[in-house]
Amino acid sequence: MQPTTTLATLGSLRLCFYGAGSMAEAIVRGLIGQELTKPSQISMLNRQNADRLQELSSRYGVETSSDEAAKLAMIQSADVLFLAPKPKDAAAALEQLRPLLSPNQLIVSVIAGLSIHTIEQLLGQPMAVVRTMPNTSSTIGLGATGISYSSSVSVEQRLLAEAMFQAVGLTAVVEEPLLDVVTGVSGSGPAYVYYLMEAMIKAGQDLGLTADAARELTVQTVLGAAQMVKETGEQPADLRRKVTSPNGTTQAAIETLDAHAFATGVQRAVARAAERAGELGADIERSALK
């Protein structure tokens, strides 16, 4: 299947998001914003928050319902079912889905740590499962998504899954165990960058800039730095050296960051997030075996 055929196919498919939180919204907003599908092809469901569903329906025009019979119809008529509850709710959510599924539906999970093996166990039948780790930047088409497949996912389904996530950003197909590393780098990654930005803005303000100036200068600096790495193809370390004059201001700042073990802290944070993804997956597996 050619990419254009895949995209045309996507427009005709019914997509159901089971779990209507931040990550589901990011993907929906991206798919609609990139005109990959119409809002009428998308349904979004959650456990009990009717106000949230109302908000999503009026914001994007997607189909939502709190009525049990209508929810059932949305699930059963979906060609692609996105699993997007929190890990702690995943075992219960997948067990609820179990009797409603048919083998021709494509399952796309965004749940951190949850393995394809456990998804298959919880769903109780062989299904085509795409396990992904996206991030919230999918909202604006700048997401970064790691993808793995169960062995029963067909070539066409792979192309479809990649087309969906490429529509909302960049994709990397990886061996399944590496999805936990992807979680540490890019799934949780936006939060590290926001944390850095919070600190830069606060420092600017503490030293006398207005809140607006501190924010705008910080945003443009992060945007420009990321774009420089992308457009020049240079290594971040080389670009960093070009900013760092001998005995200048940047050297003084980097020495201060080193004194606070900045790089080690970030490396440990990524590793800990990856480890935590494994722990979340193991917890769900334990609930599944109960």
Ligand SMILES: NC(=O)C1=CN([C@@H]2O[C@H](COP(=O)(O)OP(=O)(O)OC[C@H]3O[C@@H](n4cnc5c(N)ncnc54)[C@H](O)[C@@H]3O)[C@@H](O)[C@H]2O)C=CC1
């Ligand atoms: N927020 C993020 O940056 C990212 C999140 N993820 C993954 O996405 C998943 C969702 O995360 P968020 O959107 O942040 O969480 P959230 O808390 O914003 O949304 C979770 C949604 O699932 C619904 N839900 C819970 N139990 C349910 C059930 N039994 N049936 C139907 N719906 C149910 C909740 O009502 C809520 O709408 C998680 O598994 C997380 O690991 C993955 C990548 C990035």
Ligand SMILES: O=C(O)[C@@H]1CCC=N1
């Ligand atoms: O914090 C979390 O568990 C989720 C997974 C990746 C980003 N947010």
